[in-house]
Amino acid sequence: MSLLELDGVKVHFPIKKGVLFDRTVGHVYAVDGVSLKVEAGQTYGLVGESGCGKTTLGRSVLRLVDITEGSVVLDGTDLAKLPGEEMRRFRRRLQMVFQDPLGSLNPRQNIESILSEGMVAHGIGKDQEERREKIKSILERVGLPSNALSRYPHEFSGGQRQRIGIARALVLEPDVIICDEPVSALDVSIQAQVINLLEELQEELGLTYVVIAHDLAVVRHISDVIGVMYLGSLVEEAPSDALYAEPKHPYTKALMSAVPVPDPEVEDRRERILLAGDLPSPANPPSGCRFHTRCPWAQERCSTERPELRDAGGGHRVACHYAEEIAAGTLQRTAGEVVAATREGVEDNPVSEEAETATVPEQPGPPEQENEAEQAETAEKAEKAETAEKAEKAEEAEKAEEVEKAEEVEKAEEVEKAEEVEKAEEVEKAEKAEKAEKVEKVEKAEEAEKVEKAEEVEKAV
């Protein structure tokens, strides 16, 4: 049995309308029947366009959204059926790392407080001293200084904040971590560092990951298995290498065709499949195959009959009636456009007359050695240029980070000031109210005195 098994998971959000009575007028079919298995110690990459239901599926595993139908089995226990208190205990074993590290960290809590919270809730560590020691060692492991403990989220860069997010998951000693777009908010140079850190941690601690991304390049190297989602369902699933070597579903083919290939010869021959139209609304998904409105190979049957995710050999599962015919080239395309990827918006390299007529001058000496020396020189030059470029980029990124930090500090200061003004106003109000009360009391007392006197006078009279 796999560590995590999803079977027919559906998450349908009701669409409500009405002022007095909340009438359900429809549903958003965010996740519409997903079955997959994640093996212990492996990484399952989940990719697909924005809005196809990746985050909702991740949240359904942690029961952060209600599951409409289906089961989520962790280590033999169906989480969908667990009562609240038991689910709370299980939640320690399943942690989530979010896309927006700043948004997911409370700006008013320091790092020690943020990381201790979950530990206290799950009874980890006998006292704060023990918890602090554990937090320190994990902060060190994720590459943060130990003085980070007393600092606040806005004092860190984007990459460091994501490391804090990872540390927050790790202190709870989870089995599975769901990383929802863990690097898409980060600078490209930082993305690789965070992905490498996740890989190292997996190796050391035997963690199991579900990595969600809309970028195929991010999941390619970290994933053992990749699932491709379209409008709430999986359309293809395969071991990472097999999926890249031979995508079988037309949607996966289109996604892959958009990814540049490092080999210049292959890149020159690369064709790009252009899909027609936008992603349909998950509140009103197309009938039959959800992809038929954009599929270049769609046939009549596709608009009425929904294809099952079936075994297509070579470790692939694919939800397409015609995957084999498309692979064999026996099914004609009915729509869509295929263009040379290198021609997309890029003008052909203009060939200068000079280049065309240039001849190689005769070289004295042994050509091989000369060539080698020349090559070495060129390589050195290229290396130097690359290093300079990298340094420049790093500098730029650093500057941008500094500006960002300064802006955040400014914002925090503004918030603080606004709070102070608010407090001052409240104090003023309270003082005014107190004074008014006192005046009222004095007035009342004076009046009472007057009445008393008047009564006395009356009595005397």
Ligand SMILES: Nc1ncnc2c1ncn2[C@@H]1O[C@H](COP(=O)(O)OP(=O)(O)OP(=O)(O)O)[C@@H](O)[C@H]1O
């Ligand atoms: N609480 C909710 N109530 C109603 N609809 C929702 C809710 N949460 C998500 N949705 C809808 O469900 C669909 C799937 O959303 P989801 O956030 O899971 O997509 P995603 O694949 O993670 O997208 P992205 O790549 O932009 O993060 C979207 O149409 C979204 O608007």
Ligand code: SF4
């Ligand atoms: S079932 Fe039909 S519409 Fe769907 S992906 Fe296959 S060919 Fe395209």
Ligand SMILES: [Mg+2]
């Ligand atoms: Mg999302």
